[in-house]
Amino acid sequence: MSDDFHTIIEPFRIHSVEPLRMTTKEQRESAIQAAGYNLFNLHAQDVLIDLLTDSGTGAMSRDQWAAIQHGDESYAGSPSWFRFEAAVKELFPFRHVIPTHQGRAAEKILFSVLGGPGKVVANNTHFDTTRANVEATGAEARDLLIAEGHDPAVLHPFKGNMDLESLEELLSERRADVPVVFLTITNNSGGGQPVSLANMRAVSEICHRYGVPFFLDACRFAENAWFIHEREAGQSAREIPDIVREMASLADGMTMSAKKDPFGNIGGWLALNDDALAEQCRNLLILTEGFPTYGGLAGRDLEALAQGLSEAVHPDYLRYRIRSTAYVGEALDRAGVPVVKPIGGHAVYLDARALLSHLPALAYPGQSLAVALYQAGGVRSVEIGTVMFGRQPDGREVPAAMELVRLAIPRRTYTQSHMDYVIEVVTDVASRASSLPGYAMVYEPPALRHFTARFEPVA
Numbered sequence: 001m002s003d004d005f006h007t008i009i010e011p012f013r014i015h016s017v018e019p020l021r022m023t024t025k026e027q028r029e030s031a032i033q034a035a036g037y038n039l040f041n042l043h044a045q046d047v048l049i050d051l052l053t054d055s056g057t058g059a060m061s062r063d064q065w066a067a068i069q070h071g072d073e074s075y076a077g078s079p080s081w082f083r084f085e086a087a088v089k090e091l092f093p094f095r096h097v098i099p100t101h102q103g104r105a106a107e108k109i110l111f112s113v114l115g116g117p118g119k120v121v122a123n124n125t126h127f128d129t130t131r132a133n134v135e136a137t138g139a140e141a142r143d144l145l146i147a148e149g150h151d152p153a154v155l156h157p158f159k160g161n162m163d164l165e166s167l168e169e170l171l172s173e174r175r176a177d178v179p180v181v182f183l184t185i186t187n188n189s190g191g192g193q194p195v196s197l198a199n200m201r202a203v204s205e206i207c208h209r210y211g212v213p214f215f216l217d218a219c220r221f222a223e224n225a226w227f228i229h230e231r232e233a234g235q236s237a238r239e240i241p242d243i244v245r246e247m248a249s250l251a252d253g254m255t256m257s258a259k260k261d262p263f264g265n266i267g268g269w270l271a272l273n274d275d276a277l278a279e280q281c282r283n284l285l286i287l288t289e290g291f292p293t294y295g296g297l298a299g300r301d302l303e304a305l306a307q308g309l310s311e312a313v314h315p316d317y318l319r320y321r322i323r324s325t326a327y328v329g330e331a332l333d334r335a336g337v338p339v340v341k342p343i344g345g346h347a348v349y350l351d352a353r354a355l356l357s358h359l360p361a362l363a364y365p366g367q368s369l370a371v372a373l374y375q376a377g378g379v380r381s382v383e384i385g386t387v388m389f390g391r392q393p394d395g396r397e398v399p400a401a402m403e404l405v406r407l408a409i410p411r412r413t414y415t416q417s418h419m420d421y422v423i424e425v426v427t428d429v430a431s432r433a434s435s436l437p438g439y440a441m442v443y444e445p446p447a448l449r450h451f452t453a454r455f456e457p458v459a
């Protein structure tokens with residue numbers, strides 16, 4: 001991008017295209033009704049602009065597709081594995097890299113070893129699968145986000161930071177019950193907000209003073225590093241890989257979904273320094289994911305990820321990525337739509353509590369807004385509020401801290417005109433938000449209910 005002009009241009013051109021299917025409002029209304037008003041149940045063909053998730057939905061580059069042709073499918077010790085391991089260690093020099101088919105498999109393995117009843121895992125904010133995997137072991141998943149992070153309207157450059165006093169208090173009282181402390185970078189469930197290097201250094205210092213391992217949930221490490229580069233004092237002259245390596249150096253390990261920043265359609269890993277813990281994790285890996293040099297992945301997947309990792313930290317790409325997400329959020333903000341501010345890295349989060357203030361939390365205002373965006377314009381988003389987080393391990397249903405609707409932006413997939421269309425749809429729905437109905441949940445599964453729950457509008 002030239003320094004002299006303001007238009008954000010995609011730092012790539014299109015080499016291969018996928019058709020989008022247009023639908024009518026009537027078709028969408030019957031499709032969402034048949035889906036039980038749950039956007040996860042839609043056929044993707046009935047969606048025009050799919051902002052459900054940025055997970056596994058990015059466009060791979062020419063060089064990633066070329067790398068796929070180099071995939072070596074040897075069961076053990078494939079050259080594709082060694083290329084993948086080297087690419088991971090280039091940015092995250094942990095002693096052990098354990099490949100998995102996606103992020104939650106890494107979480108499941110780690111918490112199976114470290115979790116259990118009576119344990120408390122701390123995080124700035126647990127992502128839904130992370131929370132579910134902690135709680136599935138009987139442990140408690142505790143969120144220790146700074147106060148600013150809970151207020152969608154408050155401006156703060158690093159709203160994903162951990163509350164250091166609460167961490168210190170937890171460790172001084174219950175050190176023996178805390179097997180690991182996590183930082184999620186960027187904080188997906190809290191608005192895609194970054195964590196500062198200063199906060200990571202402080203969390204690392206506190207954890208190590210108490211002898212507790214510190215791990216990163218590093219799905220969006222490159223976007224977080226870009227925010228550090230842009231916003232944190234003294235960081236603007238550093239190369240992105242250098243910032244990433246410092247983040248890794250502060251931690252004892254990481255879990256990773258390679259479906260996020262590394263441009264994978266599938267993939268993940270667990271990386272750590274502790275030899276004994278790594279051995280326990282590898283033993284579990286073999287039970288469910290596969291041999292330690294492929295995990296749940298094909299050789300070609302490992303190749304695509306190795307190449308993707310090098311593209312994820314390129315400054316031209318990251319500048320475009322963060323600016324183009326902010327473009328959507330800033331346009332909505334100017335139009336008076338309440339959004340989480342500042343705009344996060346991978347998504348724009350609409351504040352459904354503010355926009356649908358006529359609906360109580362248990363009428364699921366976020367779900368109502370997400371359904372309306374689909375009905376109006378075929379835009380698929382996801383509720384991140386009481387539907388996702390309201391059910392407690394003890395069976396109670398309580399309002400979530402925030403009622404958000406996330407418009408997650410797949411990497412390198414949509415153009416600026418697609419985003420102009422999204423802005424138009426959201427602005428239209430927001431203008432009649434006070435007439436949108438509440439919803440009742442008519443089917444609820446035992447865990448991770450948002451994926452398969454069914455709803456009905458209430459009059």
Ligand SMILES: *Cc1c(COP(=O)(O)O)cnc(C)c1O
Pocket residue numbers: 055102103104105127129130184188217219256257258259260267268
């Ligand atoms: C996506 C994600 C995960 C889980 O990864 P999957 O690949 O979807 O299993 C964990 N943590 C965060 C912050 C995520 O965004």
